[in-house]
Amino acid sequence: MSNKAIEDLAQIKTMMERSTKFLSLSGWSGIWVGLCGLIASGILYIWQTNSLYSYQDLTLNDPYQTTYNAFNLLSLALITFIVAVTGGFYFTIVKTQKQGKQFINSLTKRLLIRFSLPLVVGGILCLLWYKYNLLSFALPTTLIFYGLALYTVQEDTVKEVKIIALLQLLLGLVSFYFIDYTLLCWAIGFGLIHLLYGIILWNKYDKQN
Amino acid sequence: MKFDLDKLNKVFDNRIRVGIMSGLMVNESLSFNDLKEYLSLTDGNLASHLKNLEESQYITVTKGFIGRKTNTTYSATEEGKMAFKQHLTYLENLIKELK
Numbered sequence: 001m002s003n004k005a006i007e008d009l010a011q012i013k014t015m016m017e018r019s020t021k022f023l024s025l026s027g028w029s030g031i032w033v034g035l036c037g038l039i040a041s042g043i044l045y046i047w048q049t050n051s052l053y054s055y056q057d058l059t060l061n062d063p064y065q066t067t068y069n070a071f072n073l074l075s076l077a078l079i080t081f082i083v084a085v086t087g088g089f090y091f092t093i094v095k096t097q098k099q100g101k102q103f104i105n106s107l108t109k110r111l112l113i114r115f116s117l118p119l120v121v122g123g124i125l126c127l128l129w130y131k132y133n134l135l136s137f138a139l140p141t142t143l144i145f146y147g148l149a150l151y152t153v154q155e156d157t158v159k160e161v162k163i164i165a166l167l168q169l170l171l172g173l174v175s176f177y178f179i180d181y182t183l184l185c186w187a188i189g190f191g192l193i194h195l196l197y198g199i200i201l202w203n204k205y206d207k208q209n
Numbered sequence: 210m211k212f213d214l215d216k217l218n219k220v221f222d223n224r225i226r227v228g229i230m231s232g233l234m235v236n237e238s239l240s241f242n243d244l245k246e247y248l249s250l251t252d253g254n255l256a257s258h259l260k261n262l263e264e265s266q267y268i269t270v271t272k273g274f275i276g277r278k279t280n281t282t283y284s285a286t287e288e289g290k291m292a293f294k295q296h297l298t299y300l301e302n303l304i305k306e307l308k
Contacts, residue, residue, distance in 0.1 A: 005303035008227060012297070015231035018247050019239065106243055 022111055022157045024099055027206045028091035030198025036084035037190030043076060044183055070130055073138075077126075095206070111156045118149040136179060139186045143172030146190075158205070164197055220265050221296045225250065225258045230293045233268060233285035241281045259283060267292055 017023065047069075096103045122145025126138040147168030154162040168189050175185035221227050228248050232239050239247075245255050262268045267289030271282045285293070 005300040008224070009297075009300050009304070011224060012227060012231040015228045015247060016235045019232040019243070020235050100249075102246055105246060106240060 019107070020156070022108055023205075024092060024096045024101065025158050025161075025201065025205075026091040026095040027198045027200070027202025027204075028095075029088040030194045030201055032087035032091060032198070033084045034191050034193070034195030034198055036080055036087070037194055038187060038192070040076060040080040041183060041187035041191055044186075047072070048183060070135060073135065077138075107156070111153050114152045114156070115149050118145045118152060121145060122148075136182065137176070139182045140172050140175040140179075143168050143175060143186060143189045147172055158201065160197060160201060164193060167193055216265060217292050217295060218299075220262065220267065220292070223258065223261075225254070226262055227296070229255075229258060229262060229283075230267065230285065230289065233283060234290060234293055238271070238282040238284040241283070244283070262289070265289075 093103045122141055125141050125145070129135055129137045129141065147165050147170075150161050150165035150168060154165060171185045171189040171193075175182040178185075221230070225248060229244060232244060232247055241255070241259075244250075244259075245252065248255065259268070259270075263270055266286060268283050268285055271284070273280045273282065
């Protein structure tokens with residue numbers, strides 16, 4: 001009778017978790033997003049060291065230079081975002097399907113809506129920085145708003161997300177202060193942290209399967 | 210609130226009904242499809258247990274539409290929540306007796 005009680009309680013706990021948290025986040029998603037982040041940082045670094053495409057020049061009031069670089073920067077940002085998000089979703093959707101679950105349900109819809117809001121606000125803010133010729137604030141802004149987006153969904157998914165959120169926020173603030181080291185912070189935040197957490201998540205949740 | 214312990218035990222004697230209530234304790238409401246997925250059940254099986262919980266007045270049913278598709282959602286009533294907590298205490302006591 002008591003053994004049945006223990007099993008019952010375990011089942012209650014599982015059901016409560018399953019109906020409130022999305023736990024099928026794949027480690028491969030983190031690894032993929034991390035690699036995208038590192039490659040994008042590498043490209044930015046090459047542009048930065050090449051005087052023609054100097055990232056610092058973006059703050060100068062040279063219209064030709066600004067539009068040209070901003071176009072490159074925006075394309076890179078968009079391509080990185082699309083490639084990273086597509087791959088990130090792909091690995092997680094595959095994992096959900098392997099577990100015989102549907103990816104889209106009311107839980108994941110709520111999670112995605114919560115997650116998107118800070119990202120959209122941050123994206124608009126980046127465009128506003130461009131309007132005021134303050135594009136060097138764009139990278140720290142993406143770190144901060146991405147951190148906020150992760151923080152918003154911490155209750156809805158694996159607990160590691162909260163730690164990543166706090167690290168991104170910290171890096172965002174640091175890179176606002178040390179504006180010369182923005183790219184380094186960004187490479188750590190979007191590249192290294194994702195890569196490491198992807199490996200940690202994979203090790204913890206995916207390895208045995 | 211006074212409880213009919215016989216009724217409570219009878220309702221929560223079944224794992225599926227306990228599962229449905231667990232979900233509704235931590236969510237304001239859940240749709241039929243959500244419950245079906247979380248508990249990996251067939252339509253008929255889930256419907257009969259939902260009916261039972263509804264008749265015990267532990268859950269309420271709201272019928273709505275998303276576009277043209279029907280969307281039935283379920284929520285736990287106050288009585289249902291208290292009964293479930295009572296059941297949890299009962300389970301905890303059983304485990305304590307073991308020690």
